[in-house]
Amino acid sequence: MKNKILGILLTSSLLLTACGGSDNKTNDNQYGKDPNGNGGEPANKPLTIALTNTISGIALREALLSGLVDTLISGTDLALDNVSCINGTVKITGNVLQFDQCTGLYETDANAKVSGKIDVSNNSYSYEDFTLSFPNGTTQKINGTLKLSINDPVRSVESTKIVLDMQIFNSAKKLIPVNYSFSDYKLIWTSSDAAHVQLKISAKLKSTGNEGGDFNIAFDNFMTPFELQKNSDDDLVGYPYSGTLTISDLNQSKNKITIQAIGVNQSAQYVSLGDQDFNKQVPWRELLEY
Secondary structure (H helix, E strand, C coil): CCCCCCCCCCCCCCCCCCCCCCCCCCCCCCCCCCCCCCCCCCCCCCCCHHHHHHHHHHHHHHHCCCCHHHHHHHHHHHHHCCCCCCEEEEEEECCEEEEEEEECCCCHHHCCEEEEEEECCCCEEEEEEEEEECCCCCEEEEEEEEEEEEECCEEEEEEEEEEEEEEEECCCCCEEEEEEEEEEEEEEEEEEECCEEEEEEEEEEEEECCCCCCEEEEEECCCCCEEEEECCCCCEEEEEEECEEEEEECCCCCCEEEEEECCCCCCEEEEEECCCCEEEEECHHHHHCC
């Protein structure tokens, strides 16, 4: 791929939510729905287990290159490599990519139709009303800019702000608007050697409209970055063997979540303090599906 900024695999999950559910019954919905079906909770209502898990899953997917930013970069790189849409078109004029009902480059499993514009000038990917429309009537619209940098062995992506506006189904099967807004996003990939990589991330994320409740978080592992193995194609192999991701609730400072790597081929240590208090080991795959 032309940029392949992060050396990642294309994901076919939804842009921000996980593609599958967890066996953990407290995580009853990929959008973090309250198990009782209550909606419209104020931002400072105590965190439920379901919302705690949802927050953790979103932050971890971003940290391990399988979230919103990962998907946007991967699909854009496919288009820049002149990979054709299965249906629809993408037209490249200078530094601008114009999508019209294009399928197959983003969200292939869900057969989303993509329309909108991306400007790839100045070492950045700028998304303007970049919209994915799914067969079931749900939509995801992205606006914002990702600034890319490659100076091997270090690669990075930054964003002052990137916004995702979604139309999703609530428990009553009605479409509702949900907004996610990332700010101060910074992800750094550093190759330690031919077989190992260090991942650092720092970002803020605010969400409104979800049935499970609004949230406003910051997540960071700059002081304790994730360490992982990689192959010769720069694809990640397995899960982190060291490092800790810390998630802070910006509305209620007592709430703090950590996801810690405790060794090669080990589960993650998943700890929550505040409204939800627990300390347990959970398989990485399960956490990524929250």
